[in-house]
Amino acid sequence: MKKKSPTGVKEIARRANVAIATVDRVIHNRTGVSAKTREKVNKVIAELDYQPNFLASRLASGKIITLAVLIPSVTKETEFWDAPLRGIQRAEQEISQYGVKVESYFFNLIDPQPFIDQTIRILKAGVDGIVLSPSFISEAEQFVAQCEKLKIPFVFIDSNLPDRPSLSYIGPPLFQSGYQAGRLCTCTLSAPAQLAIVNITKALDSYTYKQIEKGFRAYFSDRGEDVSILREDIRKTDFASVEKSLRKLFAAHPAIDAIFVTNSRASLVARFLEDAALPAKPILIGYDFVKDNKYYLAKGTIDFLICHQPEDQGYRSVMTLYQSLVFSSKISKEYYMPIDIVTRENQAYYHN
Amino acid sequence: MKKKSPTGVKEIARRANVAIATVDRVIHNRTGVSAKTREKVNKVIAELDYQPNFLASRLASGKIITLAVLIPSVTKETEFWDAPLRGIQRAEQEISQYGVKVESYFFNLIDPQPFIDQTIRILKAGVDGIVLSPSFISEAEQFVAQCEKLKIPFVFIDSNLPDRPSLSYIGPPLFQSGYQAGRLCTCTLSAPAQLAIVNITKALDSYTYKQIEKGFRAYFSDRGEDVSILREDIRKTDFASVEKSLRKLFAAHPAIDAIFVTNSRASLVARFLEDAALPAKPILIGYDFVKDNKYYLAKGTIDFLICHQPEDQGYRSVMTLYQSLVFSSKISKEYYMPIDIVTRENQAYYHN
DNA sequence: TATATTTACGGGTACGTACCCGGAACCACA
DNA sequence: TGTGGTTCCGGGTACGTACCCGTAAATATA
Numbered sequence: 211m212k213k214k215s216p217t218g219v220k221e222i223a224r225r226a227n228v229a230i231a232t233v234d235r236v237i238h239n240r241t242g243v244s245a246k247t248r249e250k251v252n253k254v255i256a257e258l259d260y261q262p263n264f265l266a267s268r269l270a271s272g273k274i275i276t277l278a279v280l281i282p283s284v285t286k287e288t289e290f291w292d293a294p295l296r297g298i299q300r301a302e303q304e305i306s307q308y309g310v311k312v313e314s315y316f317f318n319l320i321d322p323q324p325f326i327d328q329t330i331r332i333l334k335a336g337v338d339g340i341v342l343s344p345s346f347i348s349e350a351e352q353f354v355a356q357c358e359k360l361k362i363p364f365v366f367i368d369s370n371l372p373d374r375p376s377l378s379y380i381g382p383p384l385f386q387s388g389y390q391a392g393r394l395c396t397c398t399l400s401a402p403a404q405l406a407i408v409n410i411t412k413a414l415d416s417y418t419y420k421q422i423e424k425g426f427r428a429y430f431s432d433r434g435e436d437v438s439i440l441r442e443d444i445r446k447t448d449f450a451s452v453e454k455s456l457r458k459l460f461a462a463h464p465a466i467d468a469i470f471v472t473n474s475r476a477s478l479v480a481r482f483l484e485d486a487a488l489p490a491k492p493i494l495i496g497y498d499f500v501k502d503n504k505y506y507l508a509k510g511t512i513d514f515l516i517c518h519q520p521e522d523q524g525y526r527s528v529m530t531l532y533q534s535l536v537f538s539s540k541i542s543k544e545y546y547m548p549i550d551i552v553t554r555e556n557q558a559y560y561h562n
Numbered sequence: 563m564k565k566k567s568p569t570g571v572k573e574i575a576r577r578a579n580v581a582i583a584t585v586d587r588v589i590h591n592r593t594g595v596s597a598k599t600r601e602k603v604n605k606v607i608a609e610l611d612y613q614p615n616f617l618a619s620r621l622a623s624g625k626i627i628t629l630a631v632l633i634p635s636v637t638k639e640t641e642f643w644d645a646p647l648r649g650i651q652r653a654e655q656e657i658s659q660y661g662v663k664v665e666s667y668f669f670n671l672i673d674p675q676p677f678i679d680q681t682i683r684i685l686k687a688g689v690d691g692i693v694l695s696p697s698f699i700s701e702a703e704q705f706v707a708q709c710e711k712l713k714i715p716f717v718f719i720d721s722n723l724p725d726r727p728s729l730s731y732i733g734p735p736l737f738q739s740g741y742q743a744g745r746l747c748t749c750t751l752s753a754p755a756q757l758a759i760v761n762i763t764k765a766l767d768s769y770t771y772k773q774i775e776k777g778f779r780a781y782f783s784d785r786g787e788d789v790s791i792l793r794e795d796i797r798k799t800d801f802a803s804v805e806k807s808l809r810k811l812f813a814a815h816p817a818i819d820a821i822f823v824t825n826s827r828a829s830l831v832a833r834f835l836e837d838a839a840l841p842a843k844p845i846l847i848g849y850d851f852v853k854d855n856k857y858y859l860a861k862g863t864i865d866f867l868i869c870h871q872p873e874d875q876g877y878r879s880v881m882t883l884y885q886s887l888v889f890s891s892k893i894s895k896e897y898y899m900p901i902d903i904v905t906r907e908n909q910a911y912y913h914n
Numbered sequence: 915t916a917t918a919t920t921t922a923c924g925g926g927t928a929c930g931t932a933c934c935c936g937g938a939a940c941c942a943c944a
Numbered sequence: 945t946g947t948g949g950t951t952c953c954g955g956g957t958a959c960g961t962a963c964c965c966g967t968a969a970a971t972a973t974a
Contacts, residue, residue: 217930218930218931219932223954228953229954230932230955231953232952232954235952237931238932241952242953247952247953262930262931263929264659264660265617265621265659265660266621266929266931266959267932268931269618269931269958270959271931271932272932272959307617307889308617308660383910386907386908392907393905397750398749548911548912550900551908553745555738555741555742555781555901556742558735559738559898559899559900559901560900569960570960571962580923580924581925582924582925582960582961582962583962583964587923593922595922595923596921596922614961615960615961617960617961618960618961618962619960619961619962620929621928621929621931621962622929622961622963623961624928625962917972918971918972918974919970919973920969920971920972921968922967922969922970924965926963926964926965926966927962927963927964927965928961928962931959932959933956933957933958934955934958935956936955936956937953937955938953938954939953940950940952941949941951942947942948942949943946943948944945944946
């Protein structure tokens with residue numbers, strides 16, 4: 211009845227008057243084709259605007275594409291990474307149908323050695339692409355240098371090494387995220403006078419925190435307002451340490467209007483505030499929609515959580531790598547996640 | 563060197579001592595297999611936990627799966643739909659690789675007839691699944707009734723007919739979205755006294771607006787506050803009409819603290835506010851990150867835009883249908899989009 | 915019991931691409 | 945002119961599933 215308009219390598223071969231195998235050689239620019247023949251075939255390919263059949267291609271090449279993911283393991287301290295991992299697993303499940311395998315490698319944030327060990331394992335495994343969180347900067351730099359040499363594409367997730375030849379960075383726009391936090395301080399308070407930035411972390415990732423703080427301060431300097439912004443660095447993550455530091459802080463500055471916690475540990479500050487029975491509860495702003503934070507957000511002790519769709523970060527990282535490898539899709543060097551504001555009212559529908 | 567552990571229909575056939583064709587018949591439960599044989603084959607399938615090879619399956623069955631999308635066309639009045647359409651096209655491009663075609667059908671929101679015409683065209687085209695916005699309620703109800711009879715699965719996007727047998731609803735949680743708007747009113751204003759809800763629309767989609775308004779009012783009644791909430795319905799969408807209505811509104815109530823526009827036309831109110839030189843600019847909250855709204859958001863006339871990731875709505879709708887059809891994935895009956903708050907500070911990274 | 919009709923099942927090809935293998939054509943050098 | 949080594953190219957099979965077609969077996973009909 212209907213004649214299928216002929217297409218595919220077969221038709222190319224027919225028109226170019228060569229064998230299918232030759233067309234194949236041209237397409238994958240392998241050797242063994244004379245310049246003249248190659249040109250002839252390429253012309254036909256261009257004419258037909260040939261698009262390889264993904265299904266047939268992946269089926270015939272029994273090869274399984276392997277992607278590696280290198281991120282911090284999920285612990286009580288690093289609960290944040292649960293969401294990206296879920297996204298990664300969702301992507302994995304989706305593309306496993308298409309002949310792609312995703313292997314996850316974890317490390318802890320205390321000690322760089324496990325990170326290094328995992329990078330070695332990954333290189334030994336011979337993967338086709340890598341998603342990694344460059345938490346240990348110099349170690350990560352060394353690793354990606356090797357990847358570059360081996361021509362293994364890699365994507366940074368959640369934090370970036372801007373000048374490295376990554377396929378893409380997928381994560382938050384740090385400066386603007388801090389800026390948004392500034393704005394949220396002036397949301398309820400028409401004219402705050404005394405603010406505090408609180409860093410609670412063992413290993414201060416200078417770049418990340420600096421950018422956030424810069425953005426936060428920029429908001430107020432842009433408004434030309436005269437506010438005092440304190441900064442408190444707490445290098446231990448247990449509640450006792452946090453309490454001690456904050457008690458001292460409030461003793462010195464009793465009238466703090468708002469506190470901005472620069473990572474996911476706002477819940478520790480919330481707990482302190484509840485105990486501390488201050489005359490007026492300061493606004494509390496933090497990061498990440500993790501369990502303890504959710505609890506205090508629902509109670510109203512935390513006012514806002516800024517969040518960057520962590521699950522989607524994981525999903526997107528893997529899919530970006532996949533699309534680049536399989537379809538040679540063009541990828542933008544940076545993909546900044548949106549700056550989401552989670553409050554008591556919309557938290558029920560924040561899927562992350 | 564390495565023996566591949568045998569799998570697939572071939573292995574099933576071998577173990578069950580039948581032909582591949584018979585296994586195939588069982589898998590697609592077609593006729594022509596005795597009960598005994600069927601059982602035998604099913605047992606082996608269960609044993610092997612057989613997962614059909616998607617690539618081979620789609621390749622062998624030359625069939626192209628066709629999905630239809632039925633949404634309002636994008637006009638200056640309905641700019642909102644540009645974003646879902648982009649998401650739909652992204653999904654389309656992605657799954658075209660897998661032997662799936664997506665055909666878009668458009669209608670306008672003035673007159674139900676084009677909607678009806680398109681539903682007829684869709685049914686005539688014989689598609690495998692449908693994404694639709696049930697903007698015209700009774701017409702949509704009639705259409706989905708036919709779909710049900712023909713066993714064509716369908717997904718509602720952006721608005722819902724809750725009691726219809728849809729595969730899923732993908733769109734905003736209306737009540738909670740209005741509730742969030744209420745919260746935003748009290749963000750800058752500690753105690754607002756006079757609020758106004760403004761509906762600017764030709765065809766009042768009662769369900770949607772009612773839910774939003776309900777949520778908005780619920781926020782204040784939950785707080786036990788005594789605020790007066792006016793409602794202004796404007797049935798024409800040109801600026802002159804809006805101006806006239808608002809002028810009258812402000813004449814009667816000069817001290818409105820906040821205005822909540824229940825759809826994407828907040829920019830019209832913003833324009834009025836700029837002209838009207840009021841003693842104090844009321845808070846202005848609206849919906850959807852569309853061009854005119856962006857302009858006034860950047861200027862600060864609009865304070866907040868509530869947004870429900872419209873691009874993702876489109877993408878997700880198509881992908882949901884695809885996954886259900888191709889992989890028989892389980893789909894939840896409702897998928898409520900997050901309630902995003904877009905402000906001047908985070909708008910640059912809102913990808914929608 | 916012979917014949918028609920239905921049901922059950924197996925053989926085999928096709929989908930479009932990847933890639934092995936073997937052979938022809940060409941070149942260099944003695 | 946013969947020998948050895950490249951370079952270039954075509955035939956053909958395999959990937960795992962879908963589905964056509966033909967036939968044997970089972971059942972119904974006479």
